[in-house]
Amino acid sequence: xxxxxxxxxxxxxxxxxxxxxxxxxxxxxxxGMLLVKKAVHSAILMAFVMIAxxxxxxxxxxxxLGIVQIVVYTGAVMMLFLxxxxxxxxxxxxxxxxxxxxxxxxxxxxxxxxxGLMVSLLSRATLGRSAVGVEAANSDGNVEGIAQLLxxxxxxxxEVVSALLITAALGAxxxxxxxxxxxxxxQRQLSIDRFRKDSLATAAGxxxxxxxxxxxxxxxxxxxxxxxxxxxxxxxxxxARGDVLDSSRFELGTVDTSADExx
Amino acid sequence: xDAANYLYLSALLFTIGAVGVxxxxxxxxxxxCIELMLNAANLSFVTFSRINGDLNGQVVAFFTxxxxxxxxxxxxxxxxxxYRSRRSASVDDASLLRx
Amino acid sequence: MMMNSTSIVYLIALPLAGAVILLLAGxxxxxxxxxxxxxxxxxxxxxxxxxLSLMFNRPSQERPVSQKLFEWISVGTxxxxxxxxxxxxxxxxxxxxxxxxxxxxxxxISYMAHDPHRRRFFAFLNLFIAAMLLLVLGDSYLNLYVGWxxxxxxxxxxxxxxxxxxxxxxxxxxxxxxxxxGDMGLSFAIMIAFATMGTVSFIGVQAxxxxxxxxxxxxxxxxxxxxxxxxxxxxxxxxWLGDAMAGPTPVSxxxxxxxxxxxxxxxxxxxNFIFDAAPTAQLLVVIVGAITLMFGALIGTAKDxxxxxxxxxxxxxxxxxxLCAGLGPVGYAFAIMHLLTHGFxxxxxxxxxGSVMHGMNDEVNMRKYGALRxxxxxxxxxxxxxxxxxxxxxxxxGFYSKDMIIETAFNAGGSKGIIxxxxxxxxxxxxxxxxxxxxxxxxxxxxxxxxKAQPHESPWLMWLPMAVLAIGxxxxxxxxxxxxxxxxxxxxxxxxxxxxxxLLPPIIVSALALVMVAIGVAIAFLKYSRREIDAVxxxxxxxxxxxxxxxxxxxRLNEAVFMRPGQELTKTLVKTDAVIIDGAxxxxxRLTIATGLSLRRVQNGFVRSYAAFILMGALAMIxxxxxxxx
Numbered sequence: 001x002x003x004x005x006x007x008x009x010x011x012x013x014x015x016x017x018x019x020x021x022x023x024x025x026x027x028x029x030x031x032g033m034l035l036v037k038k039a040v041h042s043a044i045l046m047a048f049v050m051i052a053x054x055x056x057x058x059x060x061x062x063x064x065l066g067i068v069q070i071v072v073y074t075g076a077v078m079m080l081f082l083x084x085x086x087x088x089x090x091x092x093x094x095x096x097x098x099x100x101x102x103x104x105x106x107x108x109x110x111x112x113x114x115x116g117l118m119v120s121l122l123s124r125a126t127l128g129r130s131a132v133g134v135e136a137a138n139s140d141g142n143v144e145g146i147a148q149l150l151x152x153x154x155x156x157x158x159e160v161v162s163a164l165l166i167t168a169a170l171g172a173x174x175x176x177x178x179x180x181x182x183x184x185x186x187q188r189q190l191s192i193d194r195f196r197k198d199s200l201a202t203a204a205g206x207x208x209x210x211x212x213x214x215x216x217x218x219x220x221x222x223x224x225x226x227x228x229x230x231x232x233x234x235x236x237x238x239x240a241r242g243d244v245l246d247s248s249r250f251e252l253g254t255v256d257t258s259a260d261e262x263x
Numbered sequence: 264x265d266a267a268n269y270l271y272l273s274a275l276l277f278t279i280g281a282v283g284v285x286x287x288x289x290x291x292x293x294x295x296c297i298e299l300m301l302n303a304a305n306l307s308f309v310t311f312s313r314i315n316g317d318l319n320g321q322v323v324a325f326f327t328x329x330x331x332x333x334x335x336x337x338x339x340x341x342x343x344x345x346y347r348s349r350r351s352a353s354v355d356d357a358s359l360l361r362x
Numbered sequence: 363m364m365m366n367s368t369s370i371v372y373l374i375a376l377p378l379a380g381a382v383i384l385l386l387a388g389x390x391x392x393x394x395x396x397x398x399x400x401x402x403x404x405x406x407x408x409x410x411x412x413x414l415s416l417m418f419n420r421p422s423q424e425r426p427v428s429q430k431l432f433e434w435i436s437v438g439t440x441x442x443x444x445x446x447x448x449x450x451x452x453x454x455x456x457x458x459x460x461x462x463x464x465x466x467x468x469x470x471i472s473y474m475a476h477d478p479h480r481r482r483f484f485a486f487l488n489l490f491i492a493a494m495l496l497l498v499l500g501d502s503y504l505n506l507y508v509g510w511x512x513x514x515x516x517x518x519x520x521x522x523x524x525x526x527x528x529x530x531x532x533x534x535x536x537x538x539x540x541x542x543x544g545d546m547g548l549s550f551a552i553m554i555a556f557a558t559m560g561t562v563s564f565i566g567v568q569a570x571x572x573x574x575x576x577x578x579x580x581x582x583x584x585x586x587x588x589x590x591x592x593x594x595x596x597x598x599x600x601x602w603l604g605d606a607m608a609g610p611t612p613v614s615x616x617x618x619x620x621x622x623x624x625x626x627x628x629x630x631x632x633x634n635f636i637f638d639a640a641p642t643a644q645l646l647v648v649i650v651g652a653i654t655l656m657f658g659a660l661i662g663t664a665k666d667x668x669x670x671x672x673x674x675x676x677x678x679x680x681x682x683x684x685l686c687a688g689l690g691p692v693g694y695a696f697a698i699m700h701l702l703t704h705g706f707x708x709x710x711x712x713x714x715x716g717s718v719m720h721g722m723n724d725e726v727n728m729r730k731y732g733a734l735r736x737x738x739x740x741x742x743x744x745x746x747x748x749x750x751x752x753x754x755x756x757x758x759x760g761f762y763s764k765d766m767i768i769e770t771a772f773n774a775g776g777s778k779g780i781i782x783x784x785x786x787x788x789x790x791x792x793x794x795x796x797x798x799x800x801x802x803x804x805x806x807x808x809x810x811x812x813x814k815a816q817p818h819e820s821p822w823l824m825w826l827p828m829a830v831l832a833i834g835x836x837x838x839x840x841x842x843x844x845x846x847x848x849x850x851x852x853x854x855x856x857x858x859x860x861x862x863x864x865l866l867p868p869i870i871v872s873a874l875a876l877v878m879v880a881i882g883v884a885i886a887f888l889k890y891s892r893r894e895i896d897a898v899x900x901x902x903x904x905x906x907x908x909x910x911x912x913x914x915x916x917x918r919l920n921e922a923v924f925m926r927p928g929q930e931l932t933k934t935l936v937k938t939d940a941v942i943i944d945g946a947x948x949x950x951x952r953l954t955i956a957t958g959l960s961l962r963r964v965q966n967g968f969v970r971s972y973a974a975f976i977l978m979g980a981l982a983m984i985x986x987x988x989x990x991x992x
Contacts, residue, residue, distance in 0.1 A: 033279070033299070034286065039292050043295065046298070053306055060310060072328055077332060084291060085291055087343060088352045094289055100966070103970060111279075111282040114278050115274060115278035117985065121987065124991065131314040132315060137316055138318075153322075161329050164333055165332075168333035168336045169336065171336075171337050172336045173340075175343070281980075284970070293970075354968075
């Protein structure tokens with residue numbers, strides 16, 4: 001692995017090839033993050049950007065960081081994002097229409113100006129020498145080199161960061177701690193509610209999706225005995241997300257009973 | 264290949280992240296955009312490490328990752344808490360300071 | 363070095379405690395407040411007597427005693443102690459204030475018996491006594507100033523005691539405002555004294571007079587004179603005294619006859635070292651005194667309101683004192699003597715007037731009196747003794763004190779002496795005229811009472827103080843002047859350089875004065891005793907009477923010269939303030955509000971717009987870098 005990276009770093013042509021293929025893709029993925037409607041899709045594109053960055057790290061002689069990037073970001077952080085997405089579900093915030101007047105033009109103008117000026121500044125900056133490359137620094141191996149720095153020069157920040165991690169973990173626990181305001185309903189209470197509450201319509205339980213249908217998928221509403229779809233049979237979050245198939249396709253037409261009459 | 268190309272890429276990614284923070288309403292997407300900005304900065308660090316020929320930049324990038332991880336943990340916990348009380352993950356809905 | 367005493371402060375502390383207790387205790391002290399106040403005032407009088415006895419036992423140079431209370435102001439080199447000074451001059455005032463004060467307290471117990479706010483009245487009376495004592499006991503001009511303002515306040519509160527009547531409230535306001543002018547004079551005098559001499563204590567100023575230039579001393583003297591004019595109702599600030607009669611009669615007797623209005627005389631006598639060194643200021647004092655003397659006497663001839671007639675007389679008599687005090691070292695002691703005798707007879711006469719009013723349903727118009735001699739024998743006798751005293755009939759008090767003044771005036775030397783002598787003689791004659799008029803209208807002739815009036819003698823609590831004061835009116839003159847006792851008593855305080863250029867021998871002056879008095883009395887008899895007096899003041903009277911009835915146009919003059927232009931100025935200032943200054947202030951306010959309102963839109967509560975601002979900030983920084991690099 002180390003050798004691969006070094007080779008990539010040393011030989012210009014393969015790295016350039018890698019860059020010019022991967023960099024546009026990364027940019028497109030990043031832009032896509034902004035433009036796609038669903039948060040899940042954003043998360044997937046984000047994961048792509050992370051992996052691409054990991055590859056760039058490795059290509060630049062930082063294999064340790066590349067691996068950490070994949071493990072921490074695409075592994076832990078992205079997983080956390082997806083988990084929270086699942087927990088929170090979907091709502092109106094996924095809409096891309098701007099509600100605050102004048103914000104979008106301001107944001108885009110500012111961003112274009114910012115990006116343009118950054119690029120312009122970078123193009124004008126000169127180092128006065130060519131890049132040195134990390135081959136020399138990595139001569140004992142990248143991991144060893146970083147470890148050397150981390151446990152000598154940076155040992156104090158390292159310790160502080162460990163404290164930060166613990167604090168963050170504790171903070172997350174405190175924040176996520178749910179203080180129950182009401183008593184948890186007992187089984188007995190639940191079954192009383194079922195019969196004594198608003199209506200008896202749901203006393204026998206909600207209809208399961210796919211029942212009486214020609215399709216048994218979870219996103220297809222059940223059909224009532226008269227052939228119309230039953231909206232209550234679909235999970236609320238599926239409905240909110242819009243992941244519901246149109247059931248009219250599966251509705252039964254008027255039952256043709258003419259054949260029976262002829263008999 | 265000029266290492267500066269990575270810097271251009273980093274600048275553009277950072278800008279995209281910044282715009283994302285402003286234009287997106289879903290708190291989770293906003294958060295991902297922040298992560299994108301942090302990662303763009305990390306890319307710059309690694310590139311500078313290469314240009315200068317020492318590993319300090321990589322170490323800083325490493326620290327950034329750790330801090331970013333902490334931030335994600337706490338931030339997502341906050342989002343969950345807000346969601347629990349307001350039934351919404353929209354950053355616009357959490358505008359109680361208005362008026 | 364002056365001897366120290368620790369007991370002077372009780373003189374002030376006792377009545378002050380009375381005022382504080384009565385005001386703080388509120389209605390709870392309604393039952394016993396007046397008794398406490400009277401007792402405290404009396405005990406202050408006894409402290410005064412005790413101090414006097416101590417003083418008698420010391421040789422004359424060691425008689426003054428002082429008491430340092432506390433360090434009052436200490437700023438850099440500017441140090442003032444709150445200290446008291448009791449010398450031969452102050453003790454006269456202390457005994458007059460507390461003595462007459464106690465009598466009037468006793469009188470008021472009965473006089474104010476039916477007033478629902480009697481306790482408040484006594485609290486104010488005690489406050490006045492304390493302030494007046496502080497005025498005469500302060501050892502520096504600044505301490506005196508505190509008392510000066512204190513009596514002004516007490517006077518204001520007491521004139522407006524029945525402030526439910528708008529006219530009375532206005533009268534108290536008028537007195538307060540006109541006194542303010544005098545107070546300004548006193549504060550200017552203090553400022554000049556401090557700026558030039560670096561001290562404001564009596565002893566310090568006296569010592570510094572020699573090194574001070576005459577113009578400065580004249581300035582201080584004139585300012586002190588302004589103060590005296592305001593407080594003692596002298597020309598041209600005399601207009602408030604007549605209206606001050608709106609207060610309850612005991613107040614008129616105590617404050618506006620016996621004590622407070624004489625504070626100006628005290629101030630001038632106390633500052634004798636300044637006036638002796640500033641002849642111009644001294645001359646002004648004399649002129650003011652002479653004018654007021656005639657002014658008050660002329661007003662007195664036309665007044666039908668018994669209290670206002672007496673007030674005019676007070677004004678005139680204080681004019682005598684001021685005139686005399688302006689005559690330099692020879693005059694101070696006589697001014698004080700007249701002040702003391704006047705304190706007796708005028709207070710007595712005011713109490714008599716109060717007694718008459720008490721019996722006549724608070725009627726003050728003398729044309730509605732008449733023939734009260736039989737209904738109120740005691741009042742008649744006491745009032746009559748006061749009358750004889752003010753006329754200067756020997757051997758009553760006024761004879762001694764007023765004759766001394768006339769004599770001193772004649773002896774002032776040159777044409778000044780002749781003019782002053784004639785003025786004082788004329789004044790004596792006019793005084794005789796209007797006081798006889800008061801006597802005739804009130805006590806003799808035929809009754810012109812209202813149908814409801816039931817004249818009756820006042821209870822003993824009221825006539826007893828009157829009797830005491832009447833005895834004082836009869837005897838005080840002889841006591842004070844026999845063997846020159848008061849003059850000798852006071853002489854250590856004043857530089858006495860005897861320069862007698864006697865124009866007329868004393869006996870001739872006395873004779874002249876008596877002749878003038880006789881003429882005045884005769885005219886009054888001819889005019890009022892021989893024919894019926896109209897119960898309503900006649901309208902078709904000469905222009906002079908009309909002018910005199912209007913206080914010699916003083917109010918109109920004040921109104922035309924000061925009040926109207928002042929009002930216009932105030933209106934202009936108010937308009938300027940409203941339009942320009944307030945306008946500017948409001949404009950600033952509106953601008954701030956407008957700015958805030960427009961900036962408020964920025965604070966819309968949306969995190970994302972805040973993020974947009976951060977982005978713009980970052981853009982601005984990048985632009986800055988870009989420009990620098992350019």
